[in-house]
Amino acid sequence: MTHTPAKRPWYRPMVARQPDEPHRASTPLELFFDLCFVVAVAQAAAQLHHDVAEDHLLHAVPSYLMVFFAIWWAWMNFTWFASAYDTDDDVYRITTLVQITGALVLAAGVPRAFADADFTVITIGYVIMRLALVAQWLRVARTDLHPGRRACGRRYAIAITIIQVGWVLRLALPDSLLVPGLLVLVLAEIAVPIWAERVAETTWHPEHIAERYGLFTIIVLGESILAASVALQSAVDEHEELGGLLWIGGAGVVIVFAMWWLYFDRPASGLLTSMRVSLFWGYGHYLIFSSAAAVGAGLAVAVDHETHKAHLGGVGVGYAVAVPVAVYLLSVWVLHIRPHQQGLIVVAYPVAAALTLLAPLTPAPVPAVAVAVAALVAVTVVAAHLESRPSAGTR
CATH class of the missing domain: 1.20.1410 (I/LWEQ domain)
Structure with missing residues (x-):
């Protein structure tokens, strides 16, 4: 008698996983996600190396911290989301691969951000990553069995979308407002989980x-x-x-x-x-x-x-x-x-x-x-x- 492997569904409802689930380990997709994200980390570190060696410290450090925030924040948001809602269906996998694509676009824009303070490509990559996560939160808002967590998913989706509009509009700001605009958007990003989780906390392992x-x-x-x-x-x-x-x-x-x-x-x-x-x-x-x-x-x-x-x-x-x-x-x-x-x-x-x-x-x-x-x-x-x-x- 032969064993027939279970077929992975193309779509399943996003129901929160249990925080005490036994033997919960990182998945191959999560490990692949990390390896692709480290490409952006390597690009940021390489540009930091170049600028510091050239004694451009006042340019190197702020640029590095700004670029690294985009990498870290997108990585962290995916990590906590996956801990709560990793369904491993086809739609989830494709959406995650879109996030990875955004990370690679962001990595491609790192040299230009350091050399010319041009964050256009980085912003495009970042927005791709974040909007892919919005699609995941909309699935939560539609299919989670818990009414509070559905409301939490809606809050995440709305807030993240509005902030991404802000990142795109920041590209049109005059140079004198770029840093203040950045600080406002960073604080807004950090505040999203605090605001969204007030209505109901998502599960995490x-x-x-x-x-x-x-x-x-x-x-x-x-x-x-x-x-x-x-x-x-x-x-x-x-x-x-x-x-x-x-x-x-x-x-x-x-x-x-x-x-x-x-x-x-x-x-x-x-x-x-x-x-x-x-x-x-x-x-x-x-x-x-x-x-x-x-x-x-x-x-x-x-x-x-x-x-x-x-x-x-x-x-x-x-x-x-x-x-x-x-x-x-x-x-x-x-x-x-x-x-x-x-x-x-x-x-x-x-x-x-x-x-x-x-x-x-x-x-x-x-x-x-x-x-x-x-x-x-x-x-x-x-x-x-x-x-x-x-x-x-x-x-």
């Missing part, structure tokens, strides 16, 4: 959300390794003196490995205890994702400086690595450590961040940053072993 964020953190850290490796390979091919490059390469590996260790040192799913806490945790990952990608750009700048291609001074090069690492450490501390831990480990994170910011004042800033984060990993390992040791009263 804590383990699934924690896994999705963790997987994207891994992908972004991998992109940093790749960016630094490509810069190092190019430098090695062109120069015979490899001593300084090897130090940067080795220190860069230690830094990224330590960043991975610190993020995954303790499971995050238990932290997501309410919608309010989860929103803060989810929003806070903007800093984790953007700083993790920026570390790769900083390491590439350090390689350029070693090969005399960068126009940035030695201290500035050190801070190109130290600042994103410090932001990453403090973000992990705020989201994962400070509210839920006690003792030495709570103090160790800000101390390590402070030492990281002092590292550029040393003769070897990148290795000094590596020492600081490696020491922090050592502290977390010791703290974990002390916590697991049985007390005298339980022996």
